[in-house]
Amino acid sequence: MHNLLYIDGEWTGEALEKLLVHNPATGELISEVPKGGKKEAVAAIEAADDAFKIWSKTTAFERAKLLKRFYELMIENETELAELMTSEMGKPLSEARGEVHYAANYIEWYAEEAKRVYGETIPTHDSNKRLQLWKKPVGVVAAITPWNFPAAMLTRKMGPALAAGCTIVIKPSSETPLTAIKLVQLAEEAGFPKGVINIVIGSSSEIGEALLLDSRVRKVTFTGSTEVGKILMKQGSETIKKLSLELGGHAPIIVLDDADINRAVAGTIASKFRNSGQTCVCGNRIYVQSKIYNKFIDLLTERVRELKVGNGMAEGVNIGPLINKAGVEKVSTHVSDALEKGAQLVYGGKQPSEKGNYYLPTIIKDATNDMLMMNEETFGPVAPIQKFETIDEVVHLANDTPFGLAAYVFTESISNGTRIIEEIDFGIVGWNDGAPSAVQAPFGGLKESGLGREGGHQGMDEFLEMQYVSIGI
Numbered sequence: 001m002h003n004l005l006y007i008d009g010e011w012t013g014e015a016l017e018k019l020l021v022h023n024p025a026t027g028e029l030i031s032e033v034p035k036g037g038k039k040e041a042v043a044a045i046e047a048a049d050d051a052f053k054i055w056s057k058t059t060a061f062e063r064a065k066l067l068k069r070f071y072e073l074m075i076e077n078e079t080e081l082a083e084l085m086t087s088e089m090g091k092p093l094s095e096a097r098g099e100v101h102y103a104a105n106y107i108e109w110y111a112e113e114a115k116r117v118y119g120e121t122i123p124t125h126d127s128n129k130r131l132q133l134w135k136k137p138v139g140v141v142a143a144i145t146p147w148n149f150p151a152a153m154l155t156r157k158m159g160p161a162l163a164a165g166c167t168i169v170i171k172p173s174s175e176t177p178l179t180a181i182k183l184v185q186l187a188e189e190a191g192f193p194k195g196v197i198n199i200v201i202g203s204s205s206e207i208g209e210a211l212l213l214d215s216r217v218r219k220v221t222f223t224g225s226t227e228v229g230k231i232l233m234k235q236g237s238e239t240i241k242k243l244s245l246e247l248g249g250h251a252p253i254i255v256l257d258d259a260d261i262n263r264a265v266a267g268t269i270a271s272k273f274r275n276s277g278q279t280c281v282c283g284n285r286i287y288v289q290s291k292i293y294n295k296f297i298d299l300l301t302e303r304v305r306e307l308k309v310g311n312g313m314a315e316g317v318n319i320g321p322l323i324n325k326a327g328v329e330k331v332s333t334h335v336s337d338a339l340e341k342g343a344q345l346v347y348g349g350k351q352p353s354e355k356g357n358y359y360l361p362t363i364i365k366d367a368t369n370d371m372l373m374m375n376e377e378t379f380g381p382v383a384p385i386q387k388f389e390t391i392d393e394v395v396h397l398a399n400d401t402p403f404g405l406a407a408y409v410f411t412e413s414i415s416n417g418t419r420i421i422e423e424i425d426f427g428i429v430g431w432n433d434g435a436p437s438a439v440q441a442p443f444g445g446l447k448e449s450g451l452g453r454e455g456g457h458q459g460m461d462e463f464l465e466m467q468y469v470s471i472g473i
Helices: 038-055 060-075 078-088 093-116 150-166 177-190 204-213 226-236 261-272 288-305 325-340 391-399 414-423
Strands: 006-008 010-012 018-022 027-034 120-122 127-138 140-144 168-172 197-199 217-223 241-248 251-255 283-291 344-349 362-365 382-388 407-411 429-433 464-472
Touching: 006 038, 006 177, 018 204, 027 078, 027 168, 027 177, 038 140, 038 168, 038 197, 038 407, 060 078, 060 093, 060 150, 060 177, 078 093, 078 177, 093 150, 093 429, 140 150, 150 168, 150 177, 150 217, 168 204, 177 197, 204 217, 204 226, 217 226, 217 464, 226 241, 251 261, 251 391, 261 283, 261 288, 283 288, 283 391, 288 344, 288 362, 288 382, 325 344, 325 362, 325 382, 382 391, 407 414, 414 429
Parallel strands: 140 168, 140 217, 168 197, 217 241, 251 283, 251 407, 283 382, 362 382, 407 429
Antiparallel strands: 006 010, 006 197, 018 027, 120 127, 127 464, 344 362
């Protein structure tokens, strides 16, 4: 690997100050990468802007061919990508392998979608006119990605941007830059022309400001916190940029009395404990109807006790480390707050050792609305459970948040499930499904959880402009 910045087809940045990348499981230094800033961001924008003039004129079939080769290279390099991801991010190797395939599938999907961008012929109101709708690539795209899914969150943006005919400047998280660098290296190997793909790592404030204020960048796609998303919206307003924002979540899991309890518990574990609870769509607050409340807690506890905590490289590990010490401290604060306010600790509730950023999978019962973890994303392996009585009550509890990304409903009743889903304000709903994400489906939230959709055919529209043409004949 080059472990450098990639600008205009060149690996560069050897002379820059270095960012240190550590393994969150062991604390060891695993790599150093250049710390770029405004200068490097501007150079990347210039390269992408120049390349756009040529790349946007290539055919969909030419772009699809390169994307297919990129996909093949990702699959061929699955092991290296997965091990790299686990080393810098901490997730269990089995999850990392799954993410590589998930990420590669976005590239394959949009290789096909490149050939499905259709314009329209519009019925005319005048026999001397012909009306059409053309679709064109939006231009230079800035993609700002998070650390928790360093491959999938990138390809979910790269795939449709490149397929649409856009060029791209990537700013990955400084916590996990190595996976992104490797993906760019594979894209280079696939044959993408210079300047089409660029990557700049370093100061978020400097690079972000350069990307948001430069008029040559016409589209910004960001996955991260709502707080940062609001800043990007303000900065992007200076040049009226097109924005896709996949922001924070606070997902409710609703379990009705008539649920298949085994399915509900399995779905809760799949949602809550994947990536050690560090996902924007993981269940953050669990509402269980009173008749099965105790039974659900007993079964969930039994299953959670079987989860193995440890280094993601070790065999059989289900729960890896949190990304850093700050993540551990936030989880500890949320747990302490809940216990001080009357919740009961059922299982976990502490770090298993002083080494590594680990936290035991934790179950808390008798949670109440005034607790931090019932109002904020915990971003850790903590499952707080609150009892409810009626559907009206739980719908109110679920919607009582500024966020609206994902929600989960477990019920065997078609009428109850339909009613709840119609009344809750969330962009993604898993009905008897703890893992609803799929490349062919639109992913995004309502309210303060963001703007736009990624994935599916809808994801292409985010990187296209519509041009209406009236032709006089």
